[in-house]
Amino acid sequence: MNSVNLIFDQRLYGAEAIQKAAYRGQHAFTLDLQVEGEAFSCTLLGNITTAPAAFDKAVEDFKKDVLDYQLRSKLRAETEAVRNLILGVAFSKTGLV
Amino acid sequence: MSKFQGQESYGNQLNYELLPFSFDRFNDDEYILTNLAGEHLMMSAADLPTLINRGLDPSHHQFASLRSKHFIRYPEEQAPLSLLALKVRTRYSRLPPFTNLHIFVVTLRCDHSCPYCQVSRQMEGEGAFDMTQEMADRALDFVFRSPNPAIKIEFQGGEPLLNFDMVKYVVTEAESRNQQMGRDLQFVIATTLSLISENVLAFCKEHSILLSSSLDGPKDLHNANRPRPGKDSHQRFEAGLKLARESLGYDQVSALMTTTDRSLDRVRDIIDEYLRLGFNGIFLRALSPYGFAIKTKKFMSYDAGRWLEFYKEGLAYILELSKAGIPFIEQYTALVLKKMLTSEDPGYVDLMNPAGIGIAAIVFNYDGAVYASDESRMLAEMGDESFKLGNLLTDSYEQIILSDRLLDALDESFTLSAPMCSECAFEPFCGADPVYHHAMYKDVLGRKAESPFCQRNMAIFKHLIELMRNDRQTRDIFMEWANGC
Amino acid sequence: MLKLGGKVARIDAVDVSDKPHLFRVSTRDLPGALRKDRAYLVGPENIPDGYVHYLVPQAHESRVEEFTEIGAYTVLPPEYFYLGHDDVIRLSADRTSIRVLFRASSNHNSILMTEQCNHYCLMCSQPPKSADDSWLLNEIEELLPLIPRDTAEIGFTGGEPTLSGDRFIRIMGLTKSYLPRTAVHVLSNGRSFANLDFAKKYAAIQHPDIMVGIPIYSDDPTLHDYIVQAKGAFDETLRGILNLKMLGQKVEIRIVLHKQSIPRLTELCEFIGRNLLFVDHVALMGLEMMGFTRANLDVLWVDPHDYRDTLSEAVGILSRYRMNVSIYNHQLCLVNDDVQPFYRKSISDWKNEYAPECATCSKRDGCGGFFSSGVKFGYSSKLVPFL
Numbered sequence: 001m002n003s004v005n006l007i008f009d010q011r012l013y014g015a016e017a018i019q020k021a022a023y024r025g026q027h028a029f030t031l032d033l034q035v036e037g038e039a040f041s042c043t044l045l046g047n048i049t050t051a052p053a054a055f056d057k058a059v060e061d062f063k064k065d066v067l068d069y070q071l072r073s074k075l076r077a078e079t080e081a082v083r084n085l086i087l088g089v090a091f092s093k094t095g096l097v
Numbered sequence: 098m099s100k101f102q103g104q105e106s107y108g109n110q111l112n113y114e115l116l117p118f119s120f121d122r123f124n125d126d127e128y129i130l131t132n133l134a135g136e137h138l139m140m141s142a143a144d145l146p147t148l149i150n151r152g153l154d155p156s157h158h159q160f161a162s163l164r165s166k167h168f169i170r171y172p173e174e175q176a177p178l179s180l181l182a183l184k185v186r187t188r189y190s191r192l193p194p195f196t197n198l199h200i201f202v203v204t205l206r207c208d209h210s211c212p213y214c215q216v217s218r219q220m221e222g223e224g225a226f227d228m229t230q231e232m233a234d235r236a237l238d239f240v241f242r243s244p245n246p247a248i249k250i251e252f253q254g255g256e257p258l259l260n261f262d263m264v265k266y267v268v269t270e271a272e273s274r275n276q277q278m279g280r281d282l283q284f285v286i287a288t289t290l291s292l293i294s295e296n297v298l299a300f301c302k303e304h305s306i307l308l309s310s311s312l313d314g315p316k317d318l319h320n321a322n323r324p325r326p327g328k329d330s331h332q333r334f335e336a337g338l339k340l341a342r343e344s345l346g347y348d349q350v351s352a353l354m355t356t357t358d359r360s361l362d363r364v365r366d367i368i369d370e371y372l373r374l375g376f377n378g379i380f381l382r383a384l385s386p387y388g389f390a391i392k393t394k395k396f397m398s399y400d401a402g403r404w405l406e407f408y409k410e411g412l413a414y415i416l417e418l419s420k421a422g423i424p425f426i427e428q429y430t431a432l433v434l435k436k437m438l439t440s441e442d443p444g445y446v447d448l449m450n451p452a453g454i455g456i457a458a459i460v461f462n463y464d465g466a467v468y469a470s471d472e473s474r475m476l477a478e479m480g481d482e483s484f485k486l487g488n489l490l491t492d493s494y495e496q497i498i499l500s501d502r503l504l505d506a507l508d509e510s511f512t513l514s515a516p517m518c519s520e521c522a523f524e525p526f527c528g529a530d531p532v533y534h535h536a537m538y539k540d541v542l543g544r545k546a547e548s549p550f551c552q553r554n555m556a557i558f559k560h561l562i563e564l565m566r567n568d569r570q571t572r573d574i575f576m577e578w579a580n581g582c
Numbered sequence: 583m584l585k586l587g588g589k590v591a592r593i594d595a596v597d598v599s600d601k602p603h604l605f606r607v608s609t610r611d612l613p614g615a616l617r618k619d620r621a622y623l624v625g626p627e628n629i630p631d632g633y634v635h636y637l638v639p640q641a642h643e644s645r646v647e648e649f650t651e652i653g654a655y656t657v658l659p660p661e662y663f664y665l666g667h668d669d670v671i672r673l674s675a676d677r678t679s680i681r682v683l684f685r686a687s688s689n690h691n692s693i694l695m696t697e698q699c700n701h702y703c704l705m706c707s708q709p710p711k712s713a714d715d716s717w718l719l720n721e722i723e724e725l726l727p728l729i730p731r732d733t734a735e736i737g738f739t740g741g742e743p744t745l746s747g748d749r750f751i752r753i754m755g756l757t758k759s760y761l762p763r764t765a766v767h768v769l770s771n772g773r774s775f776a777n778l779d780f781a782k783k784y785a786a787i788q789h790p791d792i793m794v795g796i797p798i799y800s801d802d803p804t805l806h807d808y809i810v811q812a813k814g815a816f817d818e819t820l821r822g823i824l825n826l827k828m829l830g831q832k833v834e835i836r837i838v839l840h841k842q843s844i845p846r847l848t849e850l851c852e853f854i855g856r857n858l859l860f861v862d863h864v865a866l867m868g869l870e871m872m873g874f875t876r877a878n879l880d881v882l883w884v885d886p887h888d889y890r891d892t893l894s895e896a897v898g899i900l901s902r903y904r905m906n907v908s909i910y911n912h913q914l915c916l917v918n919d920d921v922q923p924f925y926r927k928s929i930s931d932w933k934n935e936y937a938p939e940c941a942t943c944s945k946r947d948g949c950g951g952f953f954s955s956g957v958k959f960g961y962s963s964k965l966v967p968f969l
């Protein structure tokens with residue numbers, strides 16, 4: 001069974017981003033997440049049905065996905081207000097809002 | 098002339114703001130960005146973090162498009178917000194009118210015994226599996242409770258023509274009630290055409306009823322998929338088609354295909370058959386996970402991969418035809434393109450968010466049971482009644498529409514709240530399919546990372562975007578399809 | 583190009599009245615009751631009595647001897663040969679200058695409301711002036727009752743017609759009252775309608791057939807603002823369009839094609855398809871070589887022949903989005919065949935001419951030709967007559 005351990009510094013990466021990225025990779029592995037000091041220790045355990053090549057690709061995607069989810073979090077926070085504004089305007093005449 | 102200012106005077110500040118958008122990796126070098134309005138833009142992987150960190154220079158070659166597609170704006174600009182709101186409102190404008198499609202299952206009796214059908218019964222005596230007048234009346238009460246100014250009543254079965262008296266009753270009764278209700282009423286009969294007659298056609302003509310039939314491909318494929326006594330489903334279809342067109346009008350008869358394993362290697366043959374019989378489009382449907390497939394757990398991603406090849410090959414052939422001046426549409430693609438290239442929603446029940454169950458379509462079974470969708474009915478026939486919302490004989494409109502089963506399913510499958518979906522760049526083009534995911538995973542959301550629904554749709558979205566950016570003629574054809582359906 | 587205004591000769595002395603006069607022209611005799619506010623255009627026939635004024639074309643100058651009353655007539659230079667029945671002219675107070683305000687035989691009557699403008703477009707064919715010219719509005723109020731009731735269409739232009747605010751609204755209302763069956767086309771940058779109150783006043787007129795033609799030159803706000811030389815113009819124009827459509831008013835989008843607008847023309851058309859699908863018409867217009875255009879030729883001029891494919895693509899996009907599209911002010915030999923369904927022979931009949939190359943062309947009648955300014959100041963080097 002394939003397995004890889006990755007360390008993420010907590011000052012740079014959030015747990016949410018790691019979890020979301022792991023959710024996305026479920027077709028290939030499961031995540032075992034531990035806190036060790038100031039870091040997250042991620043053990044990715046390949047699924048029984050996942051071939052080694054597919055697992056490696058999934059790990060590579062996982063690392064990219066963690067960064068992507070960090071960025072999404074930043075984007076979401078910055079645009080929260082204007083998103084609500086737009087939806088509010090969009091539904092302003094329906095009598096539902 | 099000194100009175101005129103240069104372009105520098107009208108822009109170029111560095112203080113742009115981000116508008117809400119999603120992104121995903123499109124390939125190794127690029128991201129795709131999308132927003133609530135379904136606009137999209139490709140950006141290099143290197144530029145995206147700069148954009149989000151608000152460091153993108155106004156001289157960047159995509160800066161103007163980022164503004165005009167409403168991914169960024171300057172703080173003093175109001176039009177981007179108004180336009181985004183308008184586009185979002187347009188996108189969701191089918192929601193307030195509520196249920197449009199009402200399916201009446203008038204009988205389960207059928208002259209065919211297609212292996213992929215879960216519901217048909219042998220042609221036993223009448224009555225056992227037929228809708229009664231009382232059911233029909235109550236169903237019509239239900240229908241007219243929908244606030245939608247446009248109502249479509251579709252007859253299904255089994256084979257509805259085997260209980261044509263009930264079809265006639267519902268049509269005349271609905272029209273009678275509609276004199277007070279004033280809706281735009283439309284009728285469709287889903288029929289194999291094998292039992293069509295002058296009698297039936299006369300009635301259909303009188304009431305402008307559309308016919309929706311089944312054509313799985315050339316004779317050998319069609320008949321293998323759709324057995325009936327006499328092994329002549331295709332021949333009867335073709336004969337019935339001719340009669341129906343002559344009587345009702347050429348475009349009043351449409352055809353849908355069911356895709357099976359046998360279909361996967363024969364997409365060109367199937368399209369050629371549609372061409373031969375004069376249809377101007379085809380709906381390349383996905384493999385159904387219900388019934389036989391689920392029971393045998395045969396439905397794995399292997400099949401999903403093969404289906405994608407089937408779809409791509411079919412689409413390529415259709416584009417060839419279109420470029421050669423033979424107009425022909427792939428209808429699933431057209432629906433998706435409508436979402437990608439316009440602010441409108443095609444109202445396709447299986448690709449909507451919130452899901453189309455109940456709120457866009459609803460099913461009245463012959464026995465009075467009310468189902469959230471046709472797939473919900475199929476699931477019930479296999480023993481799982483999770484999407485049976487109630488019964489016309491015992492439950493009121495409010496009890497059915499406000500049932501926990503329906504509301505929970507809608508709520509829990511809502512894409513904007515779903516893991517992976519909520520931040521997926523393709524969400525504006527996609528939808529929720531709670532019945533499918535429940536059938537596969539016993540959970541309305543499923544795990545999208547493993548779901549063939551997600552893989553299939555994401556692959557289609559990427560494929561269409563790739564086709565459009567590589568070939569202008571394809572883009573033009575797609576733009577035509579998007580605005581036509 | 584027809585001459586619409588200028589000096590006329592005075593032969594007899596006249597008391598200078600204190601304001602100019604508007605007259606409806608008659609070329610044929612009318613019942614006595616109708617003669618008192620009309621000017622009779624003298625020809626070879628008998629001159630009837632009772633008209634308030636007489637116009638004597640230079641060719642018939644000898645007939646002035648028939649007039650006994652002082653101040654009764656004006657001699658017209660030959661450039662006004664085109665004057666016809668029901669035209670409306672203004673003679674200055676001292677009768678030394680004439681302006682033709684309305685031509686009954688034309689499909690393209692355009693009424694100037696003001697020369698003031700809050701834009702300064704690089705290609706403006708009517709360069710703005712800041713002087714108070716509200717007298718034009720007074721004159722329009724006098725003109726409207728004189729325009730024939732069966733006139734099919736009339737246009738209002740400027741400058742920016744809506745700058746006069748309530749007076750603009752009043753005049754649109756009067757137009758509806760005096761000419762209830764006449765279609766009205768207003769050229770405006772649309773920005774005044776960003777003020778919802780103003781937009782509502784406009785909508786309250788409930789004119790049965792009025793459309794505002796609003797220019798948008800790019801999907802890039804910076805580029806649009808540069809072309810119209812006004813910061814914030816794009817944003818306010820869009821807000822004006824949205825208000826107008828929200829109030830159920832007809833809107834046309836006008837795009838002038840030149841070196842600045844051509845590079846992003848297809849992006850603009852996609853923008854219109856995505857965001858402004860509900861506008862009633864999109865007009866793609868050729869460049870007029872008048873006014874500021876000549877001063878900014880280096881940033882504006884591009885040979886239409888060179889952008890023919892871009893034009894085809896742009897029209898293709900708009901028509902696929904099921905929008906109404908027209909191409910104005912282009913020559914037939916400079917556009918691709920695929921835009922034929924959208925090509926309009928459109929140059930105002932008082933402005934159009936043909937180039938020498940056009941002499942042998944078999945499609946002259948279907949082609950709008952050029953603006954007179956175009957023939958004079960520059961046109962495509964790739965004209966090819968159809969055989």
